[in-house]
Amino acid sequence: MKKSAELFNEIVEARRSVRVYDAEADFDHDSVKRSIDRAILAPNSSNMQLWEFYRIKSPDTLEKMVPICMGQNAAKTARELVVFVARPDLWRKRQQALIAEMKNVYGDRTDKQAKRAFKYYQSLIPKYYFNDPFRIWGSIKKLMFFFIGLRRPMVRHGNGTDIRISVHKSAALAAQTFMLSMKAEGYDTCPMEGMDSLRIKKLLKLPRKAEIVMVIGCGPGSEKGIYSERFRIPNEEVIFEV
Ligand SMILES: Cc1cc2nc3c(=O)[nH]c(=O)nc-3n(C[C@H](O)[C@H](O)[C@H](O)COP(=O)(O)O)c2cc1C
Known part of the structure; x- marks a missing residue:
């Protein structure tokens, strides 16, 4: 050891x-x-x-x-x-900090890796963390994941809980x-x-x-x-x- x-x-x-x-x-x-x-x-x-x-x-x-x-x-x-x-509740603030960090790391790069990183924080993160007061978006996500998951492996978590x-x-x-x-x-x-x-x-x-x-x-x-x-x-x- x-x-x-x-x-x-x-x-x-x-x-x-x-x-x-x-x-x-x-x-x-x-x-x-x-x-x-x-x-x-x-x-x-x-x-x-x-x-x-x-x-x-x-x-x-x-x-x-x-x-x-x-x-x-x-x-x-x-x-x-x-x-x-x-x-x-601080997800938007952290998202902004991470996008700023991505800009530091990738600058003007437009290659696959840079695009993937920006897409993750600019597009996917809000879809994951956003939730409306009536929790409708969370339920829609769960339902979508369920149906997609019937055909292929799919992340299952997405609602407020x-x-x-x-x-x-x-x-x-x-x-x-x-x-x-x-x-x-x-x-x-x-x-x-x-x-x-x-x-x-x-x-x-x-x-x-x-x-x-x-x-x-x-x-x-x-x-x-x-x-x-x-x-x-x-x-x-x-x-x-x-
Ligand atoms: C999430 C969590 C909550 C806990 N809450 C209490 C608590 O309120 N009071 C307490 O005396 N011990 C608390 N513990 C300690 C556990 O009782 C303790 O970790 C467990 O009995 C194992 O003992 P050890 O930590 O000495 O290995 C908590 C532990 C965890 C992980």
Whole structure:
């Protein structure tokens, strides 16, 4: 095994969801910044980066978050909380940023590769992300995909729910990158979906269409922060070779 794989394995094995943090131990807040920088490098659907990361550091806001996170110890004792937010509503803004990037990359090129890239972001992306308030376009797409799919392989996702799932998937990959990075920095984390997402949105002054993916408690773990031995369903029940 390569040295890098050994090191990575060490980090993956050492990461646990830690629910109690040590109030006395040092905590380098810059490790959170570095870990968010790394999280942003996570793969994400069409590179649309429909995510935002809110660092909650002030004692006052941390205190407000405790009841919102249902009084969980992982929130009560966290030195910092990071809220991972999905922003499907920002798709037009991201589309513009990506078209500008395509212009940087391809300039005036009109070859196949350049045309394909522009077509993807200028034409396909709006067809995928646009949705009318009555969700009619999403239903039409689903129906179209169904009929096309009778004859050949076809992408099946296209309505509002599918888009939300896709945006959450990407943000969750960023969250995992963040947690592994925090472990590599020598700290612990706990992802939380046991929280009142509506109240978090109010606290962070987020628009209606923003969605809370998860809140991650961070800090130096305390010995009593791991509640039980690690348990996983046996591999043969979940891993299949076909
Ligand atoms: C999406 C998600 C939501 C979670 N929500 C909570 C939570 O609200 N509170 C909590 O204590 N743990 C939460 N967890 C942590 C899981 O309970 C934990 O990952 C699982 O038991 C496996 O333990 P391990 O992370 O130590 O390997 C969550 C994990 C994920 C991925």
